[in-house]
Amino acid sequence: MEAIVIEGASVILPDRLAQVSVRIEHGLITALDRPRDGARVINGHGMILAPALVDIHGDAFERQLMPRPGVMIPTEAALLETDRQLAANGIATAYHALTLSWEPGLRSVAIGREVVDTLAALAPRLTVENRVQLRWETFCFEALPLIDSALAGPLLPALAYNDHTTMGVLHPSVALQDRPFDHAPDFPVVDMASPGFAAKMESRAKRSGMDVADFITLMRQMWERRPEVPAVIAAAGQKAATAGAPMLSHDDSQPETRDFYRAHGARISEFPMNLNVARAARAAGDWIVFGAPNAARGGSHLGSPGAADMVAAGLCDILASDYYYPAMLAAVARLQADGIGPLPDLWKLVSGNPAAALGLADRGEVAVGRRADLALLDWPEGRTPVVRQSFVNGRAAYGAIAAG
Structure with missing residues (x-):
């Protein structure tokens, strides 16, 4: 399974909301804010990344x-x-x-x-x-x-x-x-x-x-x-x-x-x-x-x-x-x-x-060592959120691209 890095999103961490990159390998979250090192990059700018x-x-x-x-x-x-x-x-x-x-x-x-x-x-x-x-x-x-x-x-x-x-x-x-x-x-x-x-x-x-x-x-x-x-x-x-x-x-x-x-x-x-x-x-x-x-x-x-x-x-x-x-x-x-x-x-x-x-x-938080169960949300301030991508144990489970 290839390594993936999700960049640019505001990430829901256990104690705060922060803009950090999240690296996924072999179904797990393996690093926060580390170099790409050849991983495939997913652009999360303008979105929120949350534990699934x-x-x-x-x-x-x-x-x-x-x-x-x-x-x-x-x-x-x-x-x-x-x-x-x-x-x-x-x-x-x-x-x-x-x-x-x-x-x-x-x-x-x-x-x-x-x-x-x-x-x-x-x-x-x-x-x-x-x-x-x-x-x-x-x-x-x-x-x-x-x-x-x-x-x-x-x-x-x-x-x-x-x-x-x-x-x-x-x-x-x-x-x-x-x-x-x-x-x-x-x-x-x-x-x-x-x-x-x-x-x-x-x-x-x-x-x-x-x-x-x-x-x-x-x-x-x-x-x-x-x-x-x-x-x-x-x-x-x-x-x-x-x-x-x-x-x-x-x-x-x-x-x-x-x-x-x-x-x-x-x-x-x-x-x-x-x-x-x-x-x-x-x-x-x-x-x-x-x-x-x-x-x-x-x-x-x-x-x-x-x-x-x-x-x-x-x-x-x-x-x-x-x-x-x-x-x-x-x-x-x-x-x-x-x-x-x-x-x-x-x-x-x-x-x-x-x-x-x-x-x-093994799940429920964005933290190193946890399962890579994640949801990337399109959530403009004051509007209804929607899931754009979801990951289960590091696998791409769902993906939808907005018409705009």
């Missing part, structure tokens, strides 16, 4: 698998297209939030296994590092064999504890963001025979390719598993801990919930649903994740805490693409424009911090 993005949770790939409700695209084609989108958005490491649910259809264990197997088969053809976040629905005991095989794979996944079953049966008098601890014995449960519950389940039934009545019957059957769930969570957590996999818990609504999943190895609080949980996570030294679309749009579509406010308050360490890959770069741009913090600090939210939280010590 690390996406801790992104499920936009689902829109490639199922672009319309009930319409499935072949998995290989969908994942190749997803890979192109990641590279074009400067994302060099992506953890696909792969839901493993008892629901049939898009989020089933069968589709999950197909995605895991297809990513492994496609690895030599993929441009960026495609990993998976095993977004495990804790009532789905059938997912455990897939979790085992994924943990033994070549690219270590993350394990995220999800409980959309308990969230789904929550009594409508209780706000989702304030629901009690999921395993509380007096958890307020909806009347599953009510018309309101049937209406609430319509979209999930449609996604699963089921009649609403049949879907509710299946949900009742899953709810009967509730007494067994804590022991299965403990078993899954032990498997992940043995493999050294990072763990997250999703949509925590109570400090007790955060404590419970932390005890099972989840040191990452993903999308805490209220301020009390975020504060409890911070007091315990957990990593805290919010959605980049939340920050880019100026608020959550679910009524959860505003990501920008959480960043300003020191209660957000990581911004994830969630459901829209371009949101990571857009979020940093908006936070900088709003004066939330200096660019090197804000950039840690989408690169250095997620890398550290996931145990990826």
Whole structure:
């Protein structure tokens, strides 16, 4: 692999923005501000060179698998297209939030296994590092064999504890963001025979390719598993801990919930649903994740805490693409424009911090010895940034030349 030097760009370093040249050899950053020594030169004048993005949770790939409700695209084609989108958005490491649910259809264990197997088969053809976040629905005991095989794979996944079953049966008098601890014995449960519950389940039934009545019957059957769930969570957590996999818990609504999943190895609080949980996570030294679309749009579509406010308050360490890959770069741009913090600090939210939280010590910063995962940005002051070139492990992953 030839040596490359990127010159003239303003570089986002861990502690400052500086105009330095960056030398790439054998997939690594080997020098800053050293002579060219015969390397191929890339002109970065007028642009910003940044560590490539690390996406801790992104499920936009689902829109490639199922672009319309009930319409499935072949998995290989969908994942190749997803890979192109990641590279074009400067994302060099992506953890696909792969839901493993008892629901049939898009989020089933069968589709999950197909995605895991297809990513492994496609690895030599993929441009960026495609990993998976095993977004495990804790009532789905059938997912455990897939979790085992994924943990033994070549690219270590993350394990995220999800409980959309308990969230789904929550009594409508209780706000989702304030629901009690999921395993509380007096958890307020909806009347599953009510018309309101049937209406609430319509979209999930449609996604699963089921009649609403049949879907509710299946949900009742899953709810009967509730007494067994804590022991299965403990078993899954032990498997992940043995493999050294990072763990997250999703949509925590109570400090007790955060404590419970932390005890099972989840040191990452993903999308805490209220301020009390975020504060409890911070007091315990957990990593805290919010959605980049939340920050880019100026608020959550679910009524959860505003990501920008959480960043300003020191209660957000990581911004994830969630459901829209371009949101990571857009979020940093908006936070900088709003004066939330200096660019090197804000950039840690989408690169250095997620890398550290996931145990990826080889990337996330422009520093000698780190992987050459880089994004060259066209970012005129006060305007929307766009990726012009991206590099993954020193390879050219994406390139686009402006018409002007």
